[in-house]
Amino acid sequence: MKKRWILNLILLAVVAGLVSFLYLRPKQDAVKQAAYEVSSYKLAEFNAIKVEFPAKAAVTFEKVNGFWNLTAPYKTRADQASVQRILAIIAASSSQKIVTDDLQKFGLHQPSIKLTLFRDKNNAEEFLFGTYNPLNDEQYISHRNTVYLISNDYGSAASSQVIEMIDKAPLKPTEKVAGFDFSHLEQWEESRLNLDLVDGQWKVSIDKAKPTQNEMNEWADYSWIHTRAKSVELYTPDRKVTHPSFEVKLADGSKVHFDKIQESPELILARPDEGLMYYFPQDEGFVMLNPPINLPSK
Known part of the structure; x- marks a missing residue:
């Protein structure tokens, strides 16, 4: 009798474990799916970048022969990795997606950064950077009338000091x-x-x-x-x-x-x-x- 009682307890524990696993698994999947892509653009689409700030000169880049050059406020070679970090905004994901015209609520009516990615002079995508969420220090951005909450790394990359965006290699990539x-x-x-x-x-x-x-x-x-x-x-x-x-x-x-x-x-x-x-x-x-x-x- 005692052995049968122990066996029943073991079977009950196994069943409970299976139920818990099946119950929790959909929730985990739901957490994974609760991420919204900011865009589905490709890096190769863009050949010029403009980063604007409220109180300092804009920074611009242009791709020439496959390599990014800094065009303002200086004309020189750009650090390719720094430019790629700016462009990474197109692959950002967010836990929130809010369709709204109330940009002031998120500090986007007077953005700290305005990032524009150009396919050509008449075809561009604009990203505005607003305030930070005090709970997780993530930053609100706006793209096509939609607000997202993303890592503050993207804003930091776009606002790096210009001197840090200059290529630190003494030779050009094309110089053999x-x-x-x-x-x-x-x-x-x-x-x-x-x-x-x-x-x-x-x-x-x-x-x-x-x-x-x-x-x-x-x-x-x-x-x-x-x-x-x-x-x-x-x-x-x-x-x-x-x-x-x-x-x-x-x-x-x-x-x-x-x-x-x-x-x-x-x-x-x-x-x-x-x-x-x-x-x-x-x-x-x-x-x-x-x-x-x-x-x-x-």
């Missing part, structure tokens, strides 16, 4: 490295160091150098193709001052000139043609200007 002329840097001035990539092989102008191709490829890849400065600033060359300099040779036969403004406690390189100055940690900077050509010790 074919060599270096380091002959005007102090440490290489006597040896007149030049490096050239010929038929996939690195050639060094110093006869005693014994470069390893793998080391040279890794150096060029790490220090010049994939490197990023820790910060950038606008640069206006002073024609009265002469700095140590070097040139990066490109596959199309052109060259990019860099001024070495400072080497310690951090490397500062300036690119006069783009009016930009790049800041690198000292250890990374040393490697950039000292390729592994394996000279014999004196």
Whole structure:
């Protein structure tokens, strides 16, 4: 009798567990479905962006040959990842979807940010950013007379400082490295160091150098193709001052000139043609200007 009683309890617990599982599962599905997409647009649809603020200059971007450029308040290369974070608004989802004309209720009558994404000058999508929800710090936005509540990351991305939206790579994505002329840097001035990539092989102008191709490829890849400065600033060359300099040779036969403004406690390189100055940690900077050509010790 006791064994049958225990068995009944076990069966009852199993049934209760199954009932609970079947009862709770639809609720979980319902929670997952309670997310509204802000839009169904595609990134490739847009080729220009305008970010407007109540009390500072607008920031604009334009896509040229597949890459985003900053067009105002400065004209220069844009950090591609920063622009992608702005565009991510089109993939945002919201737990609330409110169709309303009462924008004032959500701080959208005087938006903190007005983001416009352009397909062309006559075809654009507008997103307004309003107040924050005090319970979860999410932000109200409006798009096509509909209000959504989304993560504040989207507003932060659109309102980043302009200087942080400039590309931190010293070379353009389209500039393919074919060599270096380091002959005007102090440490290489006597040896007149030049490096050239010929038929996939690195050639060094110093006869005693014994470069390893793998080391040279890794150096060029790490220090010049994939490197990023820790910060950038606008640069206006002073024609009265002469700095140590070097040139990066490109596959199309052109060259990019860099001024070495400072080497310690951090490397500062300036690119006069783009009016930009790049800041690198000292250890990374040393490697950039000292390729592994394996000279014999004196």
